Amino acid sequence: MRLYFVAGEASADNHGAALMKALRRSNVDLKFLGRGGPQMKAVAGAPFNNWIDKSGVLGLWEVVKHYGYFRKQFADTLAEITQSKPDAVVLIDYPGFNLRLACALHGKKRARKIIYYISPQVWAWNRGRITKIARWIDLMLCIFPFEPELYREAGLRAVFVGHPMIDRLRERKIDIERDPNLIALLPGSRLREVRKIFPVLIETARDLRKVKPDLRFETAAASPKLAATMKEMWHRQDVDATIKTGETAELMQRASVGIIASGSATLEAAHFRLAFVLVYKVACPTYLAARLVVSVKYLGMPNVIAGREVVPEFIQHRARPRAIAQAVLRLLNDKTARDRMISNFDAVIASLGAGGASERAAKAILDELA
Numbered sequence: 001m002r003l004y005f006v007a008g009e010a011s012a013d014n015h016g017a018a019l020m021k022a023l024r025r026s027n028v029d030l031k032f033l034g035r036g037g038p039q040m041k042a043v044a045g046a047p048f049n050n051w052i053d054k055s056g057v058l059g060l061w062e063v064v065k066h067y068g069y070f071r072k073q074f075a076d077t078l079a080e081i082t083q084s085k086p087d088a089v090v091l092i093d094y095p096g097f098n099l100r101l102a103c104a105l106h107g108k109k110r111a112r113k114i115i116y117y118i119s120p121q122v123w124a125w126n127r128g129r130i131t132k133i134a135r136w137i138d139l140m141l142c143i144f145p146f147e148p149e150l151y152r153e154a155g156l157r158a159v160f161v162g163h164p165m166i167d168r169l170r171e172r173k174i175d176i177e178r179d180p181n182l183i184a185l186l187p188g189s190r191l192r193e194v195r196k197i198f199p200v201l202i203e204t205a206r207d208l209r210k211v212k213p214d215l216r217f218e219t220a221a222a223s224p225k226l227a228a229t230m231k232e233m234w235h236r237q238d239v240d241a242t243i244k245t246g247e248t249a250e251l252m253q254r255a256s257v258g259i260i261a262s263g264s265a266t267l268e269a270a271h272f273r274l275a276f277v278l279v280y281k282v283a284c285p286t287y288l289a290a291r292l293v294v295s296v297k298y299l300g301m302p303n304v305i306a307g308r309e310v311v312p313e314f315i316q317h318r319a320r321p322r323a324i325a326q327a328v329l330r331l332l333n334d335k336t337a338r339d340r341m342i343s344n345f346d347a348v349i350a351s352l353g354a355g356g357a358s359e360r361a362a363k364a365i366l367d368e369l370a
Contacts, residue, residue, distance in 0.1 A: 004086040005034035008094035013037025022362035088113040095120035161360040162353025172249040184255035189222035203321035270345040
């Protein structure tokens with residue numbers, strides 16, 4: 001049985017590799033093809049295509065700037081699927097590329113089944129598109145509990161499999177006490193994010209140090225290259241900080257409070273019960289374009305899942321260092337507020353399932369093909 005995967009970002013590479021491993025354990029004879037990242041390639045072997053370094057761009061301008069590259073990759077992907085005739089195409093997140101691919105595949109009937117894992121968050125930016133998506137896709141695998149009903153209403157088979165991060169983060173749990181004077185600064189995993197958000201975090205650290213001189217600051221970079229950029233930005237300021245590479249989970253368990261960019265890190269922090277405030281800032285054209293289509297009240301997933309503001313959000317023009325510092329000080333000084341936030345985190349994480357998302361997703365895929 002041949003399965004063709006498409007994943008375009010580092011997080012999807014993690015989820016895709018875990019899914020592949022779960023499928024391998026099913027005792028079904030499977031061959032994996034497609035494109036993703038180094039972890040998926042390690043499971044699939046040749047001729048799987050590792051394209052993550054170029055495919056994982058962020059923001060409207062970045063996509064426009066690399067339009068020629070993506071157009072070629074889209075055509076190449078269609079050609080590979082047409083030639084390989086897979087039993088199923090498994091699309092993992094990456095909606096800008098994968099939803100267009102699903103539409104093109106449906107029209108030409110190039111694969112027996114089209115399955116989407118890590119359901120696209122169309123409920124946030126274009127609910128009206130769900131009806132179209134239902135025509136293109138055979139099975140939607142959802143990681144948030146409120147999603148299946150939205151797709152089923154449009155006639156699309158949808159299964160809640162749980163969030164795959166639960167198993168991954170559970171393995172990284174350590175027994176350690178929190179440092180009451182340590183603040184975690186997590187400005188995102190992409191260079192474009194860091195350049196926009198990290199200067200705000202540095203200024204916030206400066207304001208916090210004026211009020212509490214004993215505070216220390218630590219940040220975890222997603223890669224050595226990103227760590228070097230962050231060190232260069234930090235050295236221009238007069239606030240000391242420790243910058244490490246790839247130790248986000250450990251930092252989230254040692255710090256007392258965090259300042260975190262919107263993204264998957266917000267759910268990771270909630271899992272590790274780290275009280276935090278959310279910050280996000282992008283280029284003005286990207287923000288204005290997003291304002292036209294985004295229909296949800298909150299940006300952070302803990303808030304979206306809870307349906308209310310569990311975590312303070314400082315977005316775009318509201319991402320001012322003084323205001324962020326005040327919110328951090330409240331969490332540092334008010335144990336009741338901090339405990340309330342953590343209690344809400346426990347409820348949010350419990351709603352994501354008790355683990356085993358990759359196994360449930362693998363079973364759903366094989367059941368669909370059967």
